[in-house]
Amino acid sequence: MTTTDYERNIVLSNVEYNVVGTRPVRPDGADKVTGRALYGADFDTSGLLHGKVLRSPHAHARIRSIDTSKAEALQGVLAVVTGKDMPHEADESDGTKYSRDNILASDKVLYKGHAVAAVAATNPHVAEEAIGLIEVDYEVLKPVLTAPEAMKDSAPILHEGLKTEELGEKTDKVSNIANHFQHVKGDIAKGFADADVVVEREYNTVTVHQGYIEPHGATALWNTDGRLHIWCSTQGAFTARDATAGILGVPVSQVRVTPMEIGGGFGGKIPVYVEPIAALLSKKSGHAVKVVMSRAEVFESTGPTSGSNIRIKVGAKNDGTITALQGYLAFEAGGYPGSPVNAGAICIFAAYDVDNVLIDGYDVVVNKPKSAPYRAPGAPNAAFACEQAIDELAGKLGMDPIDLRLKNAAVEGTRRPDGPAFPRIGCVEVLEAMKNHPHYSAPLGPNQGRGVAIGYWFNIGFQSSVNINVNSDGTISLIEGSTDIGGTRASISMQAAEVLGIPMEDVRPSVVDTDSIGFTAVTGGSRTTFATGWAAYEAAQDVARQMIERAATIWDVDKDGIELKNGVFQSKADPELKMTFKELSGQLLDTGGTVVGRASMNAGGLGAGGGSFAGNIVDVEVDPDTGKTLVTRMTAIQDAGKAIHPSYVEGQMQGGSVQGIGWALNEEYYMRDDGSMANTSLLDYRMPTSLDIPMIDTVIVEVASAEHPYGVRGVGEANIVPPTPAIANAVHSAIGIRMANLPINSVAIMEAKWKQQGN
Amino acid sequence: MHWIDYASPHSVREAVDLLNEAGGSARPMAGGTDVLVQLRANALPDVNLLVDMKNIPELNEMTMDPEVGLTLGAAVPCYKIYGNKAIEHAFPGLIDCASLIGGTQIQGRASLGGNLCNAAPSGDSIPVMIALGGVARISGPSGDREVPLEDFCTGVRRTVIQQGEILVSLHFPAPVANQGANYMRFIPRNEMDIAVAGVGCSVVLDNGNIKSARVALSSVAPTPLYVKEIGDAIAGKPANEETLKLAGQMAKDAAKPITDMRGTIEYRKHLCDVLTRRSLQIAIDRAKES
């Protein structure tokens, strides 16, 4: 393990702040390290029942009938539900049917682990015994497991009603291809005609899981007054509420979601799974019902990210000018349409300013769990392909791979192939930081190789709400709706503290339920510090405005003559007239009442803030006899716009890097031919342990976003994009072989070596 | 998971009686790091009584006698083994496996007796215990018996232990001069993983030549595999690269692995070659130092 000193972060914004950019202790820290924080499975209430789910043993089958009578008769069982308990209306849309069927199958099971029935009983053991008594009659069908196989005309069809959408038009063709779209820029034929050098290659990535340590868990109480209350571990209380209400066919006002602490999500806790099931069981039994998944259920029944088949063709002039970029992306959606192929297509060539681009994307259903978002969904798959092709091109041109990227790098004004032009971005600055980093020129040992790659994630804005109550002791209570996965209580509080000129420790943040704050979108898309932080900024401005008015009343001066600076209200005209934030807070109740600030705002759509670029420099060492690959040194470099709390930015960068290492080297859904996953435990689904990773050095680049008041760019995701290609490029540099398929495990490396040696 | 009863006998006789009376529905438990996991996974639906081995004096014995050798109680946890200076000095091969099974928490409970009786093809302690010439001491309703460890495992999770019998202790002959041993496994990660292939070996040197050697493999057959032919073939040969190559090739030929999520047949056979060479080299180096 190498432990290198941190390189200095590269601060390109010149504004000085008091709180923003410091590293205070997080408000939720004490509860979490002492084990007092309450997570999804920790909720308890009187009369609580325990639910278990019966899951399909087949990857593809038609359900002929389900007999629940024996389970219902078992002592201790209070409710049994199946797909029949879902409200399938006569005019149900395909999308609604899909989302209900994914919770409890009605007519077909589309992956092993697909839920078909559930039981609530007085304890989990009885519930488990009861699901064993449910008899399901299946007509077993042939499964299809990869996009290239599922796209064949001869493939088994998952949905008889699924008609391919072709370039925006619905067709009559029934197939597993839900959608084919294109992004076109310039003239691709001309681009290749202008090229002196062309690289063309096909890449495959396999299904991988987010691997959050806390399994899904929810408790539901469907009360006799018709109101449904859910306590769950989710990335978004409001999205969980809206999804559950839609699935159950009830108004959102009937559902209240209280988010518990969350033990990781990475996108995988955006969809609901056990919430509607617990609700149906509660409705039938009249009790609160808790359903908690096992690790195997998490693997087999929640959304991993797509496996994909990607082809890249890139052409360049001898001087390194890229003239054409062509990409073909076919993504496995899982059992129902909706892979992240669109996001992959947005990101695949985003780092390059190239005139002629053609991208074809295919969303393909296969007999695997329905895919769910996973940190920069689709972008790591895309980068694995693109960034290896660019590396190969650099080799052919005899150019330094970072120089080749710098020569073609996207800048402000560059139009992305999917349409929008970039606002201010940090692609060049990240590449320059990589090139200048001492890691890039450090000597390598025997059997070692070095690789680089860059990646992009567009980030999202969306809706966020924050309320601030000013307390009489000069502290503020900050009420927000973003569940805290990565330290956002701190990063949001810091932005409010900065506005009001108070220490971050004087902010008491609370993440509250859906009845207690305005709509707030998910903690995802790298949006929370950006959007909810922005809402906190606006709510704090609201507080400042009201308190200035109050000071004006107290001093009997015009409010425009008062300013708030470094936590002190003062008259611009009379230097004697001043009050600290704390002093004024203490007078509020006697001078007209307490102050409540609020903000509810839309922080933009896709690409909010311009998104974030991240780069990696990676060294690997490959055992020549066994093929075992160790990452010996890794440097992560990312544009954060402005790092509100640098430690948490570094944590995000290191976390994304670690997940990238796992994805690159070992993680995979190892599928048997019958469509079952062989490795449904963390023993055989090999995420890296602390002993498998080096100290990951970080460099935060700060190219302030033009949109956010402090210049923030979300940093949660872009960091997982470059590791897989950077590692593949490093392996190529170590052994001289292109590893075009993931995972690059020791067996794959030895097989590639044997193939090259011709035996 | 169904109801499980628990009994904690304080003598070998009491334990044997309990197990014998319960028939197939009782299981011995040492550390429980295999059996409890299997129970929770519903892999032992017929078991409803666990008989704790940890409170029986003979099963906690750890005596090192320069003449007689090492007697290791079947329930002694790994941490006590690698914490024992006499064992560390005389049996570095046992330390190799005791210190790599699981992590610190597992090593606080897990025993080599349990590892052996669990009889997983990948059991990490078994190859080197075979290589060290270990013998299992078994007590049962019809008395005591001894079984050489290479004959102990009879199939995947099957052993010579009969109804009502328990493994009391493991016995290893005292090391001779110029003896060295080692266990080495290949895992894709660096810790907390299951062997794709493993090799345990023991060698005795005589003036730069191999006087005798024993090599056993794990994870490449339904049981840990003692490859007697390797010892026969390399005895008398110089302890050099050529000899190691021969041993590696023989290990590769002897292995009968399957293809599964942890590795292919071809890759596992290849690993047997690589690991046998590497492991023998360490054993030879240790023999030279001893």
Ligand SMILES: Cc1cc2nc3c(=O)[nH]c(=O)nc-3n(C[C@H](O)[C@H](O)[C@H](O)COP(=O)(O)OP(=O)(O)OC[C@H]3O[C@@H](n4cnc5c(N)ncnc54)[C@H](O)[C@@H]3O)c2cc1C
């Ligand atoms: C997280 C984790 C990591 C692990 N890592 C490894 C690893 O790296 N390598 C490895 O090889 N194993 C590993 N294991 C498996 C397990 O820890 C080992 O096999 C361990 O040595 C078992 O010992 P135990 O004392 O816990 O056995 P137990 O679970 O108590 O017993 C195992 C089996 O032996 C039987 N048994 C126990 N004692 C006796 C006796 N005296 N007489 C007759 N039968 C008996 C039991 O009935 C049971 O069938 C791991 C397990 C876990 C949970």
